[in-house]
Amino acid sequence: MNRFSYLRATSIDEAMREAAADPTARFIAGGTNLIDLMKYNVERPTRLIDITRLPLNGIEETESGGLRLGALVTNDETAFDSRIQDRYPLLASAIQAGASPQLRNAATTGGNLLQRTRCYYFYDPETPCNKREPGTGCPAAFGRNRIHAILGTSDHCIATHPSDMAVAMAALQAIVHVRGPGGERAIPIADFHRLPGEHPEIDNTMLHGEIITSVELPPDGFSRNYTYLKLRDRLSYAFALVSVAAALRMENGTIAQARLALGGVAHKPWRDPAAEAMLQGQPATEDRFRAVADHILKDARGYQDNAFKIDLARRAIVTALSQAASGTPQSQIDKRIQ
């Protein structure tokens, strides 16, 4: 690991100012991804700004009737908060599906959104990687790519964003609040992460020196008809091969509103508003769910090791929509899929 200087920030302004003054500075909170990347020499910050003492750690009601999660609230605190469990059980479920109790005790709301891909090549500085070193190539496209993307890839990068939390937040249309030298911004989560395109080195639309202050959850938590279905190589403590967050509003057996977000398949949580519109006003039938899945996956592209994900995603979408429609969300304890 490289050496670095350390600052324990005592105010948000100080943290922003110090970051803006040094392009290689990084904020650190839970550290569960950054420290790992530093151990592999993927990240080599010369200065770490410890933001854990900043006042960004509460869960509060918003004026519109939603909840605001401070950037430093841990994943464990969020997942087991009674207001989150009652009003946003999709988010609680997705977080419980991710990582381990130890990691969830450390990992924070902001850090979870900012975690990097777990692409094997990104993690190995001995290999080329356009995300780590722009212009060097993407060995994953022609190498081992079981965990990689099938939607929204580019010639430059086929990495996935590994978060479960962000997938649920995408379905809930959360808003990421950031503060920086240019002032405050509210970024809809759909615009927060980006597709790789020609610049896979850029994961999201934040600017250097900006800091996430909170994530706002809109009032509608879809708490009656939801599920988070995560499929992976072992039943716990593994990243998603495919995950589906489904949130429905049912009226008299008909779908009045539908939200669907996929994890493990793209460089960002994958939404498809046209597919969601196909469910609106429709009865909850498997035929309709299959048509929606086909629509979402019509442009999917499989690579050597991950072509199975296309069919897996198709079946996962159908199962998740059925679970959500029937009000029987996937248990994150008993992993049998009903």
Add this chain to the structure above:
Amino acid sequence: MNASRKGSSKLETVPVTLTVNGETKRLEVLPWTILLDLLRDHLKLSGTKKGCDHGQCGACTVLVDGRRLNSCMAFAVMKDGAQITTVEGLARNGDLHPLQQAFIDHDAFQCGYCTPGQICSGVGLIEEGRAHTRDEIREYMSGNICRCGAYTNIVDAIEQVIGADAEAGR
């Protein structure tokens, strides 16, 4: 907090105060010192084990302010002021922690390398109070890998302590 800004060839340490197993330690640490290495190499508390060193196996689990964490994924300097409990700090007045005793009763280890992490994680799980069934114990212990495969007996040991606590109304 006084770490050198940049370009200094002298390595500047940062003062850190930790309460480790009830004992207050005033330390000077380099910013990149990992908590696990501080415990093992500086404080000679080698009960906590280094397994994968990447937050994937749980062998390094300790309790920080009562919550279980991977000590391999934490800079010591960031834990200034924290209360840390390692496996060495679980016994009270020479009596093993009930979970330590339960691990012996149930033969819940073979090689023993993951055991300190399993026990600290299990103590954290019991404190959290969320696990009531074997399935819940298994899920909430999923951050601790045992390559010998002693899982069944580990669940037995934790179940015994949770059951005894429930009976005693704790």
